[in-house]
Amino acid sequence: MDTDERPKLQQSIRTNPFHRVIQECLVGTKEKLSIVKHEIIEETKDAENENRLNNMLRAEGLVGPPLEDKESESKNPEYHANLISVRKRFELDMKEFEAKRVAFRDDFKKILHTHGEFRPITHNASDIMIKRVDNDFTKVAIEIKQQACEEVIQLKKRFFDARRTRRNFSREATNILTDYFEANINHPYPSEETKHALAVKCNISVQQVCNWFGNKRIRYKKTKAEGKEKSVHNPQGPPMMPNPYGFGPNPYPMMMPFGAPQPNFPSFPPHLMTPCHFVKPEPPSESPSSEDSNGQNVAP
């Protein structure tokens, strides 16, 4: 249709004395024939999703009253500053989004009303179309909330990931753990009770004891395998290191790689010592580290 003709045609339809009657007739017929498909709008999933995100946002203090935890705030001022800026950004995004949602909804209703003058749109069809628009906006809202939640997760990872605040254990703690490992080299799996005892003795958590043994076992195994592989290439075998225990195979494959210079052995349980082989280590030279004045690991 020529664009110049359209307003004229619309005007002539509007001024037609039978316009209203015809329109009502067509809408009624359409409703009777059930031409409008009753769409099943799946809102449940979106609603659940949004609910979950709302709970998380509340828990993290991004909505509702800001969380007031003076202790953690003073401990992590940088984290709290970042959290506040995430909250501000989120509030701004949501405000902008709400304004757009309202404006679009109004415009859409106006368009529907205008269309309704020239083609039969049932109330049901109109409701469905508005609902569809609302659903699309809900999806956008979920995305905005999801993004804010992800920002908080990244922030937490950045400030509270223990890997970033890792500190080496004190030399004494490492020695205690190593001693136990070496003394139980055939089965380095401490019982829960032993783990607790070691944790107390080393001034670390039971979880840290578990981590330490997990790492130690896997790395011991790896080093041992690498040593074997080397000995295949060199059938004569690498020069054996003196065994500090005076019996059995070398229990220090990891600490004393084959061919490495003779080290000072760390202290180990008296019942395993053969005095003639034992060399008490010199106290380590002071170097800047994470240990405190007691040589203790500083907790993250």
Add this chain to the structure above:
DNA sequence: TCACATGATTTTTA
């Protein structure tokens, strides 16, 4: 600055 050591986390496996 770089390579290696080491504690923690995540993923896979039994």
Add this chain to the structure above:
DNA sequence: TAAAAATCATGTGA
């Protein structure tokens, strides 16, 4: 579900 294995991120010493 604990342990193994892989991976990450930081500490450390040359």
